[in-house]
Amino acid sequence: MQSPARPEMEFWYDFASPYSYLAVSRIEGLLSARQAPIGILWRPFLLGPVFKRQTSRSEPFQEVSDQQRRYRRRDVERHCTLYGIPLTWPSVYPRGSLLATRVALVAAAEGWCYEFTRSAFHANFAEDRDIREESVVAEILRSLGRPVHPVIATATSPDTKARLHSEVEAAMAKGVFGAPSFVVRGEIFWGNDRLEQAIDWAMDSFGGPARDDAAKGPTP
């Protein structure tokens, strides 16, 4: 495998995940502040099928206890305040992310994934707009100057459906089990609070040996 010309980081996310919203909202500022020339590979996926396969829990955004659910909300709110990120809790939570994820895959293939991703997260978590609805996704596409009907048609095609399926498989093969996750040369970083470390890893490890064994983890 040829080495890339600059460090790269895979950014795996689910549109229903508030911590993914935090990380998507922060990454541009972080890369800019650190002058980190990292290429971001946007990897929209669905956490639901990963959870169904790996655990006895069927729903990824149901925490294990009420206490944890309350804590998570408070934690997300504190981080939004800390970072100056707007937040209006979605009136439906978790909000199904299937349509937005399919559109994001189309956007990734065409090179406008970050713009769409940022807008769809903002709609869900800052404006409480129902991104499950085609009309809401259409509004986002229009605001980005994208042709609504061709994009939606491609996003809902069997090809894109198959592509999303294989993306979920790829996430699991890499060892990704949560969102957001950042993968840098085989090393996984999970959670908005690991974004800085992932960036450091990408910068530090650039040119070094790839950690093909990292996904398997250490043996104690």
Place this chain on the structure above:
Amino acid sequence: MQSPARPEMEFWYDFASPYSYLAVSRIEGLLSARQAPIGILWRPFLLGPVFKRQTSRSEPFQEVSDQQRRYRRRDVERHCTLYGIPLTWPSVYPRGSLLATRVALVAAAEGWCYEFTRSAFHANFAEDRDIREESVVAEILRSLGRPVHPVIATATSPDTKARLHSEVEAAMAKGVFGAPSFVVRGEIFWGNDRLEQAIDWAMDSFGGPARDDAAKGPTP
């Protein structure tokens, strides 16, 4: 309630928790570097009974999936490298923390909890010594110049057992569901990676109104 003369932070931890080990290893350096005059209230407790009460899972340190378990090990290792903290994975994991916790409660009442806590975590996570064993705990006590037999006798008394029970109840009443957790004026911070935020909160909120409603969390 009278306000304390300096900011205070409750530090809840379980001796089986590797992230508690990280936080215990870091706190003195953080407080010193920030010149933060925060009084730490050491709150050793057991996470097991909390999990049994709050979730369908009986074991707090079993992650929901193999992927998450592998990730957690790698994440802890990366942090130990980052912080310069020694790590030898316990050959028994999770290692039962009952005896060490009872001794820590005695130490807390007598004012030497931090020294014991640091040593017991080091024994478990840096030296792979079996802190379930009374002989190992006795060695730690001797190394700290504490009288072994009186301490062990008090630690294993019905009084201390009852006190541990009430500490677990107190943790749950506060909304603590994981370890380490830092509680500052009713605000909960969960995880080694929230320690800096907890310290900031203690310093910023000192003299401000207590957040008696924080444990209940926000209503979306």
